[in-house]
Amino acid sequence: MDHRQQRRFVDFLRLPAKVTQFEEEHVDGLNRLAVILFALHIPVFMGVAYIHETGVMTALSLTTLAWIGPLVAWKALPARQAAMVMGFSAMVMGGLLVHFGQGPVQIEMHFYFFVLLALLSTYGNPAVVLTAAVTATIHHLTLWWLLPSSIFNYDASFWVVGVHAIFVVLESVASCYLARNFFDDVIGLEAIVNERTEELDARNADLRLVLDSVGQGLMTVELDGAMGGARSAAVETLLGAPVDQGNFLDLLDAVDGDFGVQMRMHWEGLTDGFMPHELILDQMPRRLRCGERHLRFDYSPITDAEGELVRLLVVISDVTAMVAREESERRQREVMRVFERVMEDKAGFLEFYEEADNTLGRIEDTATHGIARKREIHTLKGISAIFGLESIAKVCHEVETEVEEEGRLPTADDAAAIRAGWDDLRADLDQLIGERQQDAIEIPDVEYEALLHAVLDGERGEALAARIRSWRFDPLARRLTRLAGQVDRIGERLGKPVEVTVEDNGLRLDGARWSNFWSSFVHVLRNAVDHGIEAPEDREAAGKSATGHITLRGVLDGEVFHLEVEDDGGGVNWDRVASKAAEKGLPSATREDLVAALFAPGMSTRDQATDMSGRGVGMSALMESAVQRGGTVAVVDAPAGGTIVRFSFPSIEMTGEPVRAVA
Numbered sequence: 001m002d003h004r005q006q007r008r009f010v011d012f013l014r015l016p017a018k019v020t021q022f023e024e025e026h027v028d029g030l031n032r033l034a035v036i037l038f039a040l041h042i043p044v045f046m047g048v049a050y051i052h053e054t055g056v057m058t059a060l061s062l063t064t065l066a067w068i069g070p071l072v073a074w075k076a077l078p079a080r081q082a083a084m085v086m087g088f089s090a091m092v093m094g095g096l097l098v099h100f101g102q103g104p105v106q107i108e109m110h111f112y113f114f115v116l117l118a119l120l121s122t123y124g125n126p127a128v129v130l131t132a133a134v135t136a137t138i139h140h141l142t143l144w145w146l147l148p149s150s151i152f153n154y155d156a157s158f159w160v161v162g163v164h165a166i167f168v169v170l171e172s173v174a175s176c177y178l179a180r181n182f183f184d185d186v187i188g189l190e191a192i193v194n195e196r197t198e199e200l201d202a203r204n205a206d207l208r209l210v211l212d213s214v215g216q217g218l219m220t221v222e223l224d225g226a227m228g229g230a231r232s233a234a235v236e237t238l239l240g241a242p243v244d245q246g247n248f249l250d251l252l253d254a255v256d257g258d259f260g261v262q263m264r265m266h267w268e269g270l271t272d273g274f275m276p277h278e279l280i281l282d283q284m285p286r287r288l289r290c291g292e293r294h295l296r297f298d299y300s301p302i303t304d305a306e307g308e309l310v311r312l313l314v315v316i317s318d319v320t321a322m323v324a325r326e327e328s329e330r331r332q333r334e335v336m337r338v339f340e341r342v343m344e345d346k347a348g349f350l351e352f353y354e355e356a357d358n359t360l361g362r363i364e365d366t367a368t369h370g371i372a373r374k375r376e377i378h379t380l381k382g383i384s385a386i387f388g389l390e391s392i393a394k395v396c397h398e399v400e401t402e403v404e405e406e407g408r409l410p411t412a413d414d415a416a417a418i419r420a421g422w423d424d425l426r427a428d429l430d431q432l433i434g435e436r437q438q439d440a441i442e443i444p445d446v447e448y449e450a451l452l453h454a455v456l457d458g459e460r461g462e463a464l465a466a467r468i469r470s471w472r473f474d475p476l477a478r479r480l481t482r483l484a485g486q487v488d489r490i491g492e493r494l495g496k497p498v499e500v501t502v503e504d505n506g507l508r509l510d511g512a513r514w515s516n517f518w519s520s521f522v523h524v525l526r527n528a529v530d531h532g533i534e535a536p537e538d539r540e541a542a543g544k545s546a547t548g549h550i551t552l553r554g555v556l557d558g559e560v561f562h563l564e565v566e567d568d569g570g571g572v573n574w575d576r577v578a579s580k581a582a583e584k585g586l587p588s589a590t591r592e593d594l595v596a597a598l599f600a601p602g603m604s605t606r607d608q609a610t611d612m613s614g615r616g617v618g619m620s621a622l623m624e625s626a627v628q629r630g631g632t633v634a635v636v637d638a639p640a641g642g643t644i645v646r647f648s649f650p651s652i653e654m655t656g657e658p659v660r661a662v663a
Contacts (some may be wrong), residue, residue, distance in 0.1 A: 370409025523618030
């Protein structure tokens, strides 16, 4: 046997120096069991001695003495060393059994040695087996030489003892092999597991270091909502809530109830398997406002070998900076649109600005009734959208949506939300607009020439004064031209090209006294484009030009001022109006009933509201504004097709009378 073979042989017999907790507990348990078993030997050996008349008291004393050794070792020595004592004591007990069992079956009692040698392999320590085997060998040789009757019940020769020794060697070799394999496969398995566990812990520590170093929240979520243990520290930081081994859906409920409800609705689709999970994941909520943070959720499916979804990888990103950048860019675009409007018509924008401020004041006024406040919000949304203030229109639309969904009227909190958006934008607008005072009076060349000729022709007195006083009023042409520009922008937003004709007939109106009416008048323009003018492809299919046509007309007929909006669309669907009126319990028997229904609060022929129309608020606000000025409204069919909405105001009841500019 060379040196390497000797080394392997020694390593086979000798266990590793480190004793694991599992080995300690296993060997200690066997030692305790051996002590109990050896204690039971005392009465058994006394019985054997009694039967064979070999000395009961001797059996008591010797067996007790042999038992004390294992007891002391179990209490005082480490488990491995105590096991060696157990191996030695087992063979001593075997020798006592053979000695006290002298007689016909004495030779059969030698099976005790072989049984115990096999059982000692459960210690998993070849040294224990070797200790027992050496003890049995010395015992047999010594007593065979000194007291043969203690070993055999006949005069055995040396070769008989040699045969016994061979069997002991054979069983010892087998028991040593079993013991070492038992150690490697069972007891040593814990060391392997611990080693692998330490490796995994090291890898997990590295993974945890990586996870905790990234700014994104990473976690795995089971289909039942249970969160995996491996997740980044950013999850708790971003959500601002303690994260334990709990439920992902419960966590979202605690952070934001509305977001949690949306998530649960889509999560059910993942678990029922009715729809493809790719489609459901694409529809799951992705944006969450958490305190001052804006978070984005991304979802990656984790599937098994068969492609079945088993869990999700959820990635939470802080997009606050991106949202701020997008908001800044949106604000810049908005300011640029306002700049363009100011360059086109500063006076018109200043009128809008002043009226928007006044409208917001009425919305905030606690004396304003809830229904009136609702109309004012809708009006502010409309005029803001037309003048390019999308942020204000968006806030108003969100308030309207919340009010409708909750079935209530606008509150002071809603007004405060709109005011916050307006004040946020106002600083930019004030800087852009600059000085808002408009002390100058502008007159077109035609009126200047008319005045010059009147003076040269000798016109004087009240006629000349009336002509000059009229310049304090706004030319209707300028007002209608501004409205025409708004019609163009509405058409652009809706994808409907519209051509607008203005017929002012040389009239002027008191701008200050009529400003509130013009704010509400925007609603009829939006309806004319949205409801009246058909989509380009529908117009072409009907043999019309793809471009719609709207006429804005002001007429002074005797003492009555008429303001008309005429479109060449498909006309009013009166059957649809009647059906909707019936649903709301409104009269619908006559044409007058249906016209009244068109302007009734909450009346709309649309099934769903958009940011442009469908609330049933704008037209009722316009009707109220017209009635306040003593006006009436008529809806008639246009001669060439389409619809005419005509507002009529008896001039003697008007707050500001229309004034004709005499050429």
